[in-house]
Amino acid sequence: MELRHLRYFVAVAERLSFTAAAEDLGVSQPPLSQQIRDLETELRTELFRRTSRRVALTEAGQVFLGHARAILAQVGQASEAARAVGEGRTGILTIGLTGSVLNGPLGRLIRVFEARYPEVEIRLHQASPEAQQAALRAGRTDLSFLRSPPEDPDLTVVPAWPERVGVALPEDHPRAAQASLSLTDLAGERYLSLRRADSRFANLLWEACLAQGFVPQLSHEVVEAQALMSLVSAGLGVALVPEQVGRLPHPGVAYRPLDEPAPRADVSALYRAPPSPVVTNFLSLLRDGGQPRPAA
The missing domain is CATH 3.40.190.10 (Periplasmic binding protein-like II)
Known part of the structure; x- marks a missing residue:
């Protein structure tokens, strides 16, 4: 027994007409009739009473119709669930x-x-x-x-x-009055950084300073950018931070963009x-x- 047999059977049972069911299914009537006969042979029972004037379900056909509809519905649900996963419409994204x-x-x-x-x-x-x-x-x-x-x-x-890098500094810092800063303005400042052992980005910023001819005077290292802003607010130094971090409101902190050449935080x-x-x-x-x- 194949799903095709069930679909053909349900179509005939719902229309009680082989001709109408064949039109609905887009098949010719003789193959449809043969498929129903094959199904009845496999089940060893008649599903329809056929006369020259009408088609009716037998008692066995009525029972089989309920099960056939349930099976086709489950197949439809399974097919939709599989499509949803295959199309990325359901699942988990970590x-x-x-x-x-x-x-x-x-x-x-x-x-x-x-x-x-x-x-x-x-x-x-x-x-x-x-x-x-x-x-x-x-x-x-x-x-x-x-x-x-x-x-x-x-x-x-x-x-x-894309994202730029800027400077976070205490709002009472003398350079906070400038519209922008250059990397060389940080030479001699107490430098706050993400922990270089954990962050390639922190190392990129460090190397950008070296490329401008100075070694940052490292004061403290932390693991999160928000912690950097807290240390800046406390007056413990200045930090190079991504623009999206620096432009958030932080009490006691001023953010200034960097002049080119400047590292990126893309x-x-x-x-x-x-x-x-x-x-x-x-x-x-x-x-x-x-x-x-x-x-x-």
């Missing part, structure tokens, strides 16, 4: 990130994605860049957003969004290839700039 990344467009991207794919559950996994890389390789996360991502043959890297998306359908849909949204779809 995103690795650092706290500072959420200050940029990612939050809005997640909101638009959830509106577009309400059956996908998004889980956020905050971790250091090194831990994010390990989680991606191990399959514990599906997608990560990092600044200055590492080279890893197991991971694919694509641009997510964010990249990382994933294992080939991406899952859910990841593919999120990357597509990222490429579109996270714009909601227009109403139909």
Whole structure:
């Protein structure tokens, strides 16, 4: 017995006409009649009473109709569930990130994605860049957003969004009166940094200072950009921070952009290839700039 037999049987049972059922199914009547006869032969019972004037279900046919409809409904549900997963319309998306990344467009991207794919559950996994890389390789996360991502043959890297670097300094600092600063203005300042052992981005900033001819006078290292802002607010030094972090309101902190040449805080998306359908849909949204779809 095949699903085709069940579909043919239900069509005839609902129309009580082989001719009408054949038209609905888009087949000719003789093959349809043969398929019903084959089904009855397999079941060893008649499902229809046929006369020259009408077609009616037998008692066995009435019982079989209920089961056939239930089977076809379950097959339809299973097919739709499989399509939903295959098209990335349902499932789980685990995103690795650092706290500072959420200050940029990612939050809005997640909101638009959830509106577009309400059956996908998004889980956020905050971790250091090194831990994010390990989680991606191990399959514990599906997608990560990092600044200055590492080279890893197991991971694919694509641009997510551009971001500048600026200077966070105490609001009573003499240079807070300037509209912008250069890297060399930081020479001799107490320098606050993300922990270089954990952050390629922190090392990129450090090397940018060296390229401008000075070694930063390191005062404190922390693991999160928000902690940097707290230390700046306390007057413990100045820090190079991503623009999205610096422009948030922080009591006691002034943010000033950097003159060129200046390092960048561009964010990249990382994933294992080939991406899952859910990841593919999120990357597509990222490429579109996270714009909601227009109403139909």
